[in-house]
Amino acid sequence: MEKNDPRTYGKHIVQYPMDYSLCAGCTTCEIVCTLTHDGLVSPSYNRIFVDRGTRSMVHHILSCQHCSDHPCYNACPKKDKAMCIDENNIVYVNEDECVGCGLCQKACVFEPSRINMVKSADKKQRKAKKCDMCRTRPEGPACVQWCPVRCIGLSTDPLPWEVESK
């Protein structure tokens, strides 16, 4: 995908510039994502990712951009059952139907892919995990609510590091 790609995005999580707030690297966003959705903590389950600056201590937050043309949805062999679109055009995963094939993950135009896959020896446990904006949660996305430094929020605009070729 090129930087002048005409792709448009729905409302999604963005990281603010550091002169507004610096990501503290606490990974609260990853943690509350899985606690809220799955009742556990795991790097295989989170739908938002802290690209950690191990030595620079400057971290980038990555999550689904909710592409208007939703290639992940298009790639799903069980679309409208496993990968679905709700009334607000949010693409979400119905995990009861997801067979863990990974095609949605591969179809994501971002690098790294913004769709996580549960890694498990038990094939039935393998599910796609994708940001659904906490669509059924009255308070909105848990990651935004619980970020201790308010470095993430909602926007339809991509930030420069989010628009990279795959």
Add this chain to the structure above:
Amino acid sequence: MSEMRYGYVGKIARINLTTSTVEMISTFDYVPEYIGGRLVCNKIFWDNVKPGTGALDPENMLIYMTGATTATGIPTGGRSVFTGISPNSFPEQYVWSGMGGWLGAELKFAGFDGFIIEGKAEKHTYIYIEDGKVELLPADDLWGLMVHPTQKKLEEKHGKDVKSMVIGPAGENLMRNATVTTSNDSVAAKGGFGAVFGSKNLKAITVRGHGVVRPYDIDKLFELRMKMANPTMRPCPVVREATHGMDGNMIPVEGGWLRGQVACSHGCNQHCNRLMMDMKSAFSDERINQVEKCVGIFAYGYQEDCSWSPIQNFETERNHFLPCKMLSMENPPPDFEDPYAPELFKQVRGDIVNFWKPDFDKGSVMMDMCNQYGIDKWDVIVWFMTWLSMCKQEGLLEDMDFGMEVDVENEEFVKYFLDMITYRKGKYGPIFAEGMARAIRTLGKEKFGDSIYHGRYSQMINKPLDLPVSLETAWGHSFHWQGRGFEGSIYKAGWVAHSLELMTSTRDIMTIAHFHDDYENFLKYRDDPYHSRELVDAVIFNENKAELKDSVTTCEWQSPDIYWPDMEAQMYEAATGIPTTQEDLDFASERSRLIFRAILIRNFGRTREMEVNAVFPALTIPDTFGEVATWEEWNDLVDLYYEVKDWDKETGWPTREVYEKYGLKYIADELEALGKLPQ
């Protein structure tokens, strides 16, 4: 207990580098009885390491444990702990060393609550752990690399998402104060365990996990996230600061410098660590970011010691804040309706010491070298450099040829000296690589340890005060909030309490046991702390909390909250689902401290005479108000402490009854067989 599924993940890997074998141990052999973290480490060490083992012997065990809260999202649970015999302790003894970063959480995602390292690899080795598997891999292409290049190379080999703990050249060369470093400039420093890694031919441990950690009570977890240390939940921007330093060390910085705030470990709700951005590197023209904590500030300038206010140790319900608010400058405003507020916030100015003038770039270079070589910054800033400065000013170094003129204000000399000791170069490199406590004794303690520096001046009583050229306190460590030396400006009751905590320990206790008490309690022992049951009780409270911080796990900068005494119990219960009271945790920490005590008695010959004599000499140096402890006062306090603990006053050994009260009959039996139970 194997059905328990919350908090812990169930396995500890026992890795033998000599035999290249890995044994899987059930965590539930130890928990919940031993809680987790350091409490489990103490039990494992007692069961496995024999007296006579040296720090750099293959038989020394490094035991690394997380806690039940690690990777659960309960704030501060990302902290973890190492224990083992320390090469930096003088004499070598069993110590602990805490660590932040993300590795503890990643280890749990990989299916392990901890690991034990023993033996010695035949060749340079690193350990790779992924999802229940442990591999020993050749480290020939890593050996010799500094800390950051090692971390980077491991990410290139195994993927960017791995988490590593590594040593630099200091550890490889068995420098006794070498660190083990993970991400975010987080280190296990004070034990000198980097040298133990080096002695085992172990360069790094790299971890990747994809598994699951389940906290028991998620609603409670979210409640704790909002309550613990009262997070501000507001933006925290990078700001350009015009000046750097504090008190008499503050200087303008040309063009300013960029300050951010970052968390030290996985899942915390605070951002205590000060991130200094775009700083000068020691090794290239590339600008670097690095973390500054309390001691780092003095790398940049050290003309005046740190000031202090009673609120840092003695609090009221209306005026108290946790240390994590200090470097982020998020302290709540003082409540001046509190009648004690004027006293609580009265500043005690630090002594003028004139060790070195502020130099922003030189300070950054010193910090970068410590980070990259893997050396404990504390020993460099507080001890090596202050010793060089004082000895130079007193004319003690005139017969010593370092190969370059000693000048701690010269950036090139700082680089030269740190390079010399890290790589054990020349005549003096090998001597100082043994750490200051040993170096001073090699050079001659009377001259190079006990000579008086005449540049100390108290701003509280406006007169010069004596200070030895070596800032040694006890156990091979330097002063820390102890009334003299670094961070010396503190009321007598504070330094007496800290000294008592230090006495029963094996290293600087201040990374885990800053003394906290209620101000009204403090008023009871302010004038005579040596005969106060209240002070002894408060010391024991802080000692037990210290044990829990490394075990639940939580953090020195959020615990204890003396007005929320069961915080740790609530954390533990939320993580594990095991009904837990503060009394339960007090019992567990008392038992852990008894095991620690028994280890010191059995393996390292600890007696009253040994520990009283280790600590007392430092207390005869005047504090910033000119006060000292007398032999009688100090021994009266030790008597009282032993009495409260029900330990024998002559030997300092706990009685059989005490061991048995805490379910440790097997320890009493073994000590009795060795003649190390009181008659």
